[in-house]
Amino acid sequence: MRLRSLLASASAAALAITGLAVAPHASAGHVHDQLAVSVVGDGVASGNVAVPVEIQYFYGDGSALKAATQLPTSAEGENLPFTLGANRDQQGALQQSADHRFVTIGGYAHEPGDVNLNGSEAPEILRSIALVDADGGYDTSTTLAGAFSERHIRGVVTNDGTYFWAGGHGNDAETHQGAVLGIELGGTEPTAIRSGGNNTNNNGRVPGIHDGQLYVTTDRDDYAGLNRVGEGLPTAAVDMELIATTDEGPDVAHDFAFVGDYLYVNYTDGDKGIVKYAQEGDAWSAVDRHDGEFWGLTGRVAGDDVLLYATKDSTQENELVSIIDSGDDTDFDGYETVIAMADPGYAYRGVDFAPGFVPGTDAVELERTPVFTWDVRVQGGSGSALSAVLGQATQPVATGSVLDPEGQAVTLTAASEDQSVVADADIELTTGDDGSFTVAAEPTGVGQTFITVVATAEDGRSAESRLTYWVSPALDDATALAHTGMSDASAAADAGDGHFFAVDDDSNAIRLFGPTSGEAVKEFSFDDEIGMHQAGQTFDSEGMTRVGDTIYVTGSLGNTRSGNIRPDRDVVYAVAVTGTGADAELSFVAATRGVRDGLVAWDAADGHGLGADFFGFERATQDGYSAEGPDSLNVEGLAMDPDGNLWLGFRSPVVRGSAVMIPIVNIDRLDEDDYAPEFGDPALLDLDGRAIRDLVNTGDGNLLIMAGSADDAGNFALYGWDWDLDSAPVPSDTPLGLDGVDGSYEGAYLVSSLADGTAIRVLLDTGTVDLYGNGYEAQDLPTAELRKFFTQEVL
Structure with missing residues (x-):
């Protein structure tokens, strides 16, 4: 083994380890536990850049155990540099080996610097494995060839330090695809343990070993939750079996721990928290949830209770906590204590028991102090x-x-x-x-x-x-407002009294915002009424229009940018509006899941008279075909003409330089049991090469078209159209832009007419904008309360 020792002896100097801060009220009730925590950061960088990684060691009360193990930042003989992204929360899971002698972590064989590690191609930047022993020695020579290219490596586990199982997003790799890969110590050619022909089978999260059996979490389709991988510890391709299903509400299973009679899985999205499962035969059923945003997780039996340790929150300066669960098979009676906090410029990622430490089962007594509970005010938020x-x-x-x-x-x-x-x-x-x-x-x-x-x-x-x-920063427009809780705003509809409804492409909620800056007044979700094909997926809501007291919403209908088929994006639904302003309420009316397939069949059969497959919908909906570019299928606009036809506006395809609109001519029968959409004559509009980014019905019976490039180049402009297929849309002289914010214009509301000088409000999607100047794109911010989009008035 190529383990290099970095430790002399633990001393009082360990109390000044970089990135370690002890909470002043930590309990000493479980001081004998020994913990290892993966810590990423350099004290300065906060964006998606490569930073050093070290393993810090704590007693169970949060006091320092010994000096940290600093993983190499440059090549040292056979050991390669080892780094992680400063703000990449789903990286850095830490696992103790089944024989208790080591801890393992996955990372990238690259020196610190300004590089997007998870977006990098492998093998140009290799994904690698670090093995750390009880003396602080490490080995970072094991690499994974082309695996997890352009994506995350999330976790690694070993039985005894001679063979590893790595989990991550392996669908975009040209070679070595897989959700779980296996490789021997020092190896360079991994074996696919769990793989397949699509994102469902090639996307894993954190692997672990319990009682000689390999497990892995995933958030994908029929495997969302915790899965048994083959039998025992496989070293060749196997199937996996879901044993603990993602419960309704939580989303994206990450780390997990079997403790005594229970299983604990932390979920990092949706209703975030640690879900407790009790065993029923060969399966596990969700019992209760301890709320909060947790990433690393481990635990042990503590007398009649369970003692968990977890890393909490994903920002720098986050926390290491202990949680005592005194509940039974019916509840999670958790008492949480902060035992350590990371220093500025550093973040805790994973936690497990320290290498060489075998946890006991002794009971823990804690001084019970006041307990805080933060209200979760926005969907996907933490409250704090x-x-x-x-x-x-x-x-x-x-x-x-x-x-x-x-x-x-x-x-x-x-x-x-x-x-x-x-x-x-x-x-x-x-x-x-x-x-x-x-x-x-x-x-x-x-x-x-x-x-x-x-x-x-x-x-x-x-x-x-x-x-x-x-x-x-302040917005350079006196009319601009900031609306908090989501960043990828995609469409809006007037709610009266200055309020508006908005949808986004990262959730299924319809949110009601007020006439000033701030969080949503209300949130509405109709997942149960519509029915979801895949747990945790979204409609990719892109279009919305209000007609009288009915609001229609459409999903994008197409594949993902990675070419994955997402059946839940095929949806058009209607809700009824009652009340106005802050008193507005929504109730479900009807929905259809057949628009995507209907468009494909209509186009293939030359239902439009332009020639079979004129729009290329059959090709664009095949597995592996990206939604990016002008030749895909991607709906972003929705509006109703004066005759009651509901028009879909397409970001793609763009056909021979023309933007595409296609009407659903029987939307009035949406609530019928056997409803199937029927399509009318399409409109091919000259928008100067632009595609449609939103459609807005105006108060005077016309149509406002928000246009932009089919790709991400921007080039936004407004057009007015009178619904006459024989007339061309008229471009507006109004420029779109907000100084200092390079976002994407995706919607508008309060459009009374197309007359010159009419003031309207437009939505600025900030999903890819670094709002705070710290390297985070808004859509990747660690909690929903930090995300925001902007509206502004234009004439």
Whole structure:
């Protein structure tokens, strides 16, 4: 083995390990546990760049165990450099070997620097494996050839240090495709253990070993949850079997731990949290959930209870926590304690027991301090985060509650960790007699910090909780507003009193926003009524139009950019609107799943009279065909003409330089049981080579067309059209743009007419925008409260 020792002896200097900060209220009840935590960062970088990785060691109370193991940042003999992305939360899972002698982690054989590791091609940048022993020695010589190219390697596990199983997104690799790959120590040619011809079979997350059996998590289709991989510890291709299904609400299974009679799986999206499962025969059934955003996870039996350790949140300066579960087969009775916090510029990713440590089963006694609960205000949020825009008249407000388990009254205080971002004097903390509280703040400057709220009981026992607080720059337009909770806004409809409904392509929600900046007033979801084909997938909602008291919404209908077929994107549905403004409500009317297949059949049969397969829909819907470019199938606009036909506006295809619109002529029968869409004569519109990015019915019976490139080049413009197939759309002289924000114009609302000088509001999708200047694209921000899109008024 090529293990290089980096340790001398653990000393008092270990208390000053870079990236380690001990929480002041950590319990000493389980001090004898020894933990290893993967830590990424260099103290400065925060974006999607390559940064060093080290393994830090803690006792169970969060105090330092010994000096960290710094993995190499340059080649050292047969050992290769080892780095991870600074803000790539799904990387860095850490697993103790089944024989307890090692920990393993997957990464990239590249030196630190400005490179997008998970977007890089392999083998140009190799995915690699680090093995670390109890003395701090390491081996980083094992590489995975072309595996996980342009995607993440997420986790690695070993039985005894001689053979590894690696999990990750392997669908885009030209060679060595697979969700789970196997390779011997020092090897360079992995074997596909679990693979197949599509993203379902080639996309895994975190592998682990329990009682001599290999398991892996995934969020894909029929395998969403935890899966048994073959029998025992396979070294050749096998099938896998789902044993613990993703429960309704949580999404994207990540790390997991079998502890005693229970299984715990953390879910990092949807209703985030650690889901507890109890065994029923060969399968496991979800019992309850401990809410929060957790990534790394391990645990042991602790007397009659279960003791878990987890890394919490995905931002830098995140937390290492312990959780005591005192529940039974029917509930997760969790008591959570922060035991350590990462330093600025560093993030905890994975956690497991330290190499060489065999966990016991001794009980744990904890001093019970006040318990914080943050209200989850937006779908996909954590509750413990706020974002602001400098200079906006209104800002979001966080809410929560704190209760003392001893029943004593508590006093709350709040303070900023960076006065240049938000000053203590500008934080408003209000409390209620029932333990509820709100936190509001007026930012001082652009940046990222934490607001620390401390609860102190009458006898002096105290606890603290940190509220992530990020501030983006002021908007260079007096009419511009920031709407928080999503970034990929794709369409909108008026709700009255300045309010509007909006959809996005990263969730299935319809959100109601108010007339000022801030989070959604309400959220509506109709997944149950429509029915989902694949757990965790979205409609990719792209078009929306309101006709009277009915709103119609369409999915994109096409494949993903990676060419994966997503049946849930084939949807057009209708909801009814009652009330106006903040009192507006939505109720389900009807939906169809047949538009995509109907378009393919109509086009193939020359239903439009332009020639069979004129639009190429049959080719564009094949597995492996990307939704990108002018020759795919991708709907982004929806509007109804004066005759009651519902028109689909296509971002692609663009046919012979013309944008495409196709009407559904029988949408009035959508609520019939045997409904099948019928299509009318298409419109091929001259938009100067542009495609359709949104369609908006105007108050005077015309159509506003928001146009842009079929790819991501932008080139946005507005056009007006009178619905006459013999007339061409008229371009507007109004420029679209918001200084400092290179987003994508995807929608508009409040369009009373096409007359010159009419003010309308347009939506700016910021999904690929670095809102905070820290390297995060908005769509990749670690929690929904930090995401936002903008609206502005144009004439």
